[in-house]
Amino acid sequence: MSDAITFNGVSKSFGPREVLKDISFAVPTGGAYVLLGRSGSGKSVTLKLICGLLKADAGAILVNGDDITGRDSNALAPIRKHIGFLFQSAALFDSLSVGENVAFPLRRHTNKPDGEIRDQATAILEKVGLAKEFQTMPGALSGGMRKRAGLARALAMEPAILLIDEPSAGLDPITSNEIDQLLIDLHTNQHATLVVVTHNIPSARRLATRLGFLDDGHLIAEGTPEELAHSEHDIVREFMKSQQAG
Template structure:
């Protein structure tokens, strides 16, 4: 089962350049969270900080009662064993076969026999749909297959936390859909805590249990998917609905003149909230909430047409899991 990550007051800067300040959020154990934000807002830096590769200037990151920010040496090495990381480009060794790439963490960090290593590698490669590709080199396969090989490698030590950096980068929409489905299915199977950094709005709207948005050097909002998809907060509304009207411009923030020109414009309506992506076999995930439940419990009327495939009975609520 995944573990909770409690981030409090996290601040990071490089020299005089502030990346983000006073970031506070809790990634719930076993749930899928997505982190969004305009380019250059420090999303990848945040992932590296969570795993202890980058030290923040202030704040804490508590995992199982230990603050990663203050750990050093063997203690940090041990807590890192909870993590699996899928880097943006897969980060595979070009001269190694996929089998050897996936086996690398096992050979480096465990004393398992080659027979045991082979069994685990085959299991994880089967899990991500790469059975039969073990002898291929990274240069011989597609970008989507490289992503899946990187994911298999991230899974071999049975992590309780998976950090995933822009899995849709370089992938076409079909392969992005496949890898999104894989994340949902994996979460159901291994119950790990997922944090996915992405720019893909469809991924953010349909995959996670929770969404966070970094903007203008701070965390604009973090919470359940339906909370952000129904939010009227200008930055959240603009970004999650890919709209041009709002405070975000081509260079991150619009200037006063641009904002003044937009004043009085009628905002486009919020689009319907889609159903969350289910597992392939429709088996409920432990963290899955019923569609519309958060809105109902918080007295929020979702945009018209939300949860359109729900059954009759309670408007906007899918009957079954969490309803």
């Protein structure tokens, strides 16, 4: 089985601050990779690098075998069509209704008639439990609903790779569990490759086939949840023990 995502000695700085230092890891196709780490350890940056939203300063990033480093927006588009990205803040388009947010990628990348697109968007919204909110504007939604709407939009193109930034941050445990369940379903039923950034260890344990731990720009530990629970690093063991972090 080939790797969906490969990081090869990737570094990234913002001004004088070095966020990632020579990171290398791989996510196999159909795998579920969870990135752990303290706040500001570079987890979200890693996700954005995968999607090409940020450019790596050094190293190579391969998505489905294609090197994406140095590509501009237009060159990235074919790859991005197969990637779904759920942002931490959901990043719904304020000017469009929830339904239109979900329909947006469909309208742009398919030639389907309007009715069909609406049906499809409604179906996806139904999956995340927001079928009734098609006409609602994003500003009127609660945090959890936004997250689910964002997930619906990320799923709209049935991506092969899903990048999820903090799926449960700021949500109550029940909603958080629902979202986790959605992701597990996607993973098992559609064989999507998942890359999830989270602080929520129970959630991570449920989702992950593999975990990585970022600290101070270094990937200091990688393995199954069990392996990480017995890591040589105190901070990793400490982290894995906590029931609820962040």
